[in-house]
Amino acid sequence: MILTKTGEDLHLLKIAFREFYFNQGNMVEEPSKIQNREFGLMGFDGVMKRHLAFSSLGGLIASLIFETPSDVFASNAQYDFPTLPISEKGWRGAELIFDIDLKDLDMKCIRSHSYARCLSCSSSYVSGSQESCPKCGSNNIAESMLPCDRCVSGLKNEVLKLHKFLTSDLGISPEMIGTYFSGNNGFHVHVQDESFNDLDSRARADLAAYILGVGILADAIGVTKDIRNDFRIRFPIGGLDHGWRKRISDRLGISVSSQKRLSKLIKDLGGLEQFRRRIAEITRDMGVRIDSQVTTDVHRVFRLPGTLNGKSGLTKILCTDLNSFDPFDESCQLSNREVTVRITIPKLKLRLKGERFNLNEEFVRVPMFLGVYLISKGLAHAVRLDPGTGRFIVPASTP
């Protein structure tokens, strides 16, 4: 994110966020056993206050209106004493959560809608393949990205893959899976099946590796090392009907009755070592690009559903129907009231809250939701009219 907010930017963001929590506080989702959760509130100054606790949703919303944080987080863990330091909190289990973020998807389109701002000369431009400022050559660059429909589609595909792992492999009922748009560049998948809550970090790391497709052995599908013949095939007792065994065998086009075919395939690849590499590639390709650190951390705080994301001004929101879900529409909850902004990127095109915007002018009147989105992304600054001269007051940026 481009970190150059002016005082005017912060003023506008705070007004918009306060208005949201005042008028739409009912969107904030109450976590179960709220009194046992640790909360974290991030200020617009970037300072995070952690180890907070609230005994009721009303108390939390009042605090959000009063303090107006840029981001609101709650622990997935439940604690006996949520306000004490980590070692004294008394951990009582944590929900299993997965994070799928655009940065992990290697989408080819990203560079075409990523924007850079030179922190030395303040010029802005489409990132492209340039690593330094085309104007002054500085490497002191801040980047921002506006996800496109293709990015959202890529994210949704990963979420659907994850759903398949969770339901088919791990036996989690679909009703126990909550899928949320994070409000910026990703999705959070919350598992509400409590039997997973008491898994520790190491167990979660193993689960994350399973979903990522990391650590497969050829032995898992019955191919083992043989001193005389390089390899030996003896299909496992459970066959190749389920889980990773099925995924790999389907991709390779083999079954338990095609031992000769598999043997030929291994030889064609060049032997056991090459075959091992091949199935590792397959599992990495078919695995879900989750952020394993997020899943493994049992003391983390997560963005609270129904709150605003300070990186975009969009809301973290539950997707009831992932296929039809449009993050640029449904998560855009700020008001339509008009504000004036100065756009720092020329010829910006985007779609938000069901409207298409072609921003060609430097100074434009836009709805609050768009103004906040652009300012949060570092692509615009808030401006106001001087009542005396009737001209725009352009505040200096504060790097």
Added chain:
Amino acid sequence: MNIRLGNADLARYPFLNEAAEYMSQTYFNLDDLNLPELQHIVERASNRIRNEIIHGKPDNALERHEVEILTFLVGILIIKAINSDNLTKKHCLCEALRAEKFLVHDLKAQGELANKKLLIFKVFKELLKMDVLPSLKYQLMFEVKVTDYLKRSHLFHEQEWKLINRLVHDGRVFLDPDETVRLIRSELANLLFERIRQMNPSHIPTTIREKANILKSILPVAPRRLDDAPSAYPPCINHALDQMAAGENLPHSARVMLATYMLAIGKNIEEIVSLFENAPDYNERISRYQVEHLAGERGSHVRYLVPSCAKLRNDGLCFATSQCEGLINPVQFGRAVKSYSKKASVG
């Protein structure tokens, strides 16, 4: 479930609640152990523990249930009288290994499914609060809930235990009898340890105390450590040494780390083998073979290197401190400490 196990089952699994119920029904009194007709039981339990101290191996002989249940009980009393945490851990591991052998046999047996289910219920569900079911789809396979599996499998560092290398479907992991039982080995040993720790017999009969005193005299005097000051070792090695000293059952990967590290810093085979004397499953012959193998004196004649810090972190064996900063292998630690001390002592 109100169905009861047969006496033969109680002989193999004397730690089950039903075995304790059986004892209470016989009106057995602790002082009965001083009676001459029960001396063969006291002798049997004492020999079992002696064997565990000397060879680190469980006794796999199986007698009728009255003898087995009493031997188990007397064994615990002797252990209580000796009052050594290290020996208690060793004894519990041996009892767990013994039960493991019978359990694998019983799960593999082609008997009635109902009997197998009952045994599984008594051992896994009642004792360890774990759901295990004989698979209806795959003969001789068992289904374990994926959460139950994950809670236990991370104790194993071998890649084959990683979930991705298992048959997983619909929230269940499919395991063969050996794997099913292996999954609970350390848990069973810990459960027995806790039970013994919490047990408070009203008194220890004289015959038991006498046997305990004899066995106490053959216990290793003190955990062996090498001569160097502990601060010369990296924290991962110190942690492993401390665990070994406390009689903990170190995982294979930790033992490999310890042995390869000691070899790398120039310790001889004798010294390294003696380090493992305190392990609950210590067997001098096996330990020597393994250390010699790591030293490249046996098998493929390849000398094994000390695992890297990254590998140790992955295996949960790293206990890094600020002194470990920048190291990629534990062997560098000694050098860093030495050069630091040299520097510190100059001027």
